[in-house]
Amino acid sequence: MEFFEVISARFNYWVYVIIMMIGLYAMITKTNMVKKLIGMSVFQTAIILFYVSIGVKDGATIPILYHDQVHAGHHHDGHGEDAHHGPTESHGPSHGDNHETEEFGYPTRHAPDVVVDGDDFANPLVHVLMLTAIVVGVSTLGVGLAITQKIHREFGTIEENEIHDMIKSGK
Amino acid sequence: MIEQAPALILLIPFFAAIIVALAGIRLKSVCFPLTVISMAASVLSGIAILAQVVNDGVIRYRLGGWEPPMGIEFRIDALGALVALAVSVVGLLTAIYSKRQVPEETPDKVSQYYTLYLLLMTGLIGMVITGDAFNLFVLIEVSALTSYALIAMGPRRATLAAYKYVIMGTIGASFYLLGVGYLYIKTGSLNMFDIHEQLIARGIFDSTAILVAFILITVGVWIKMAFFPLHAWLPNSYAYAPTTSSAVLGPLVTKVMIYVMIRLTFTVFGADYTFGKLDWSGIVVWMSVAAILVGSISALAQTDLRKMLAFLIIAEVGYMVGGVWLADDMGLIGAIYHIIADAFMTLCVFLFAGIIFAKTGKRDLNAMDGLFTKMPLTMVGLLVGAFSLIGIPPTAGFFSKWYLIQGGVASGSWEYVIALLVSSLINAVLFFRIIEIAYFGVKPAEGHDDHHHGEAEDSGPSEASFSMLLPLLATAAILIGLGIYNRDIVAIISDFVSQFNFGAISR
């Protein structure tokens, strides 16, 4: 079962490559401008999926510190920082509130010393990066659609081959 | 205040953009002065940064007070300071040029135009000074979005070209993002300098993931810089866009992407890896030879002035990519010097083309009919730009070609040297054709007599207005100045290049 080994161990890579190729195919071969933009959106979604899949860790939960966790005041041991088993390797910053106390030397009120184990949480950094990437994707899609509408207003059609014929013959 | 200069060079255009967006719709008259003032302040900050880098070394400005690699930092070394200063100066000159053009070409959207212009400047300067790989992606997208809109505001064919640019630009930026993702998986860091240290510390240069990351990032950046064969979006976009847009986009976008390529190839992956392990210099130099030749020959075939200049940009990109990948000291010095010189050369010729279009309304080469007598100062500007593109001393173009040829000879890439010389010849043919039409008039119609021609058409264009002429002549002066002072600039650049120690790379 070598073959299944290869697929299941790198499952997230296979999925994102397939989706990305579908998007790229649409962008390149379709002649309708809106379809190309849909392909672009699919293409960007594949990349977002890939990034989020990197942040997964075995047995980890979502990267949210609940209210009672932060203010509970009991200590866990150790910061876990190294990556572990699984096909993905990820190294996220681990958070502990007590980092910030020493950093500036300001007089502070007593901040509760909570130490959390980085291993328990999925990597938040990739989620942050992908929030940005989603926003960028939406903006590009918006601008692309606006350009398509303007082309429709000026040329009367949104099929690329028809527009090329128009330019070659009449303009 | 001075130590905040790295942030100010970016923040001043940024705030100006927001203020123009808010106030500009009601008070149209505030857009232009605000743009010029903010770009001037940006130039001053750029000078301050350059002085600081030359005296003190690399500037590291931490944003948000967090230490890298957790936080984001600005990392400005000699290369970054020079390019940032060049970008802001080009921005200032084009902003002055835009005074008459923008209200003429896009009359109802003046404030939006200037907002997008200032945001473009913010994005470009930010790209040059950042030290973080993901931040670079966000800024690539900021400048890309603004450039899509700046191009699409033009007439019919410009919108179509902008669409193609959207598609190809997004593919390029997404490949870059993928590459950064692979690097992040392997090194756990997003800070460019730190990625390099992690790569060395973990010793993973042999892994396929790093190879794939390198390929993805390089191809992504090549798409965005219009390196042959991925250049299809460029000629139409810059040919049909509003004149100010092509004047600001043409010199800057491709050059900043070349800076990004240098930064990623050398600072992130390291010269050892790029030229030692992956011995691709040969292939890439051949590709750049193809780029130079295709660009130059296609330029010969054009009758539309700005399209011809756009193809020249493609050839120039070929020079620079070839220079970087020669794996040689002089080649890299030449390429970096050429980034700065070419920004001004391209600005000069695009400003000239814009003036011609504004004054005569014609797009083709025959618009230059007898202009030597009617617009002498404009022609002087063109002459300096043309000489620089051909490579005649003492303009900057000569010296950059000189360094590049030295690099080509030293590394044994004779094909590159021959391509450089051939393209100089082709540029000479192109520009002497223009100069001939401008001096002697169009041949078949009027004959060769000067004064006949001058009397036959007495309603010719008058000299360009001050706001359009000043940037053109200033650019011409800068080109000559860059040429004369090339030793000082090259001294700064060679400090930067010497850290890569090309001689010690095992081939």
Added chain:
Amino acid sequence: MVTAVLADYRGYDTMFETVVIFTAGIAIISILRRFTSADADSGSEKVYEKRPDLIVDTTCRLMIPIIQLFALYVIAHGHHSPGGGFQGGVIFGASFILIALSRDLQAANKWVPEQRVLNLAGVGILIYAGFGLASMFLGQNFLDYAILHKIMPASPIEARYHSMLGVEIGVAFTVTAIMYSIYSNLASKGTMKEGL
């Protein structure tokens, strides 16, 4: 945690993300809108009175305030639960789009006319960058929130905490405004007369 990384460690990235969406809004306005009098070129200018459908109208009237309230909740709770400025801003913008969908684009334009949208967007970014500038004026680098404890009644750590909330509010303003602006421009093909 995600918000802490988003607004604090990588606050500079988030500022530019906000700039990206602002740029998209301005870009779409500049591409599609025609402010000259050539705007009235649509021949089919029959402005028919669309009587809003009873069920749709009533449902939306009930839902929209709740949606907006939920959006504010999402913005404010970005620290403790999934949420934040972007998410809340999109929900808030969606409430305006719902007005436009259920009734008419003109009805929604009464709530958010074009100039107000741009003002809102600009103010949002100015809030974000204003926090950064305030840090610069107080002596530290751009976007260093900790120093703001001098003007806020809080310790440096809490100053970061509150600044993150302030910054997220700025982001929410911008996202709300631009979401609606993108929709109204794309739906009306730049004329702002008739929507979908």
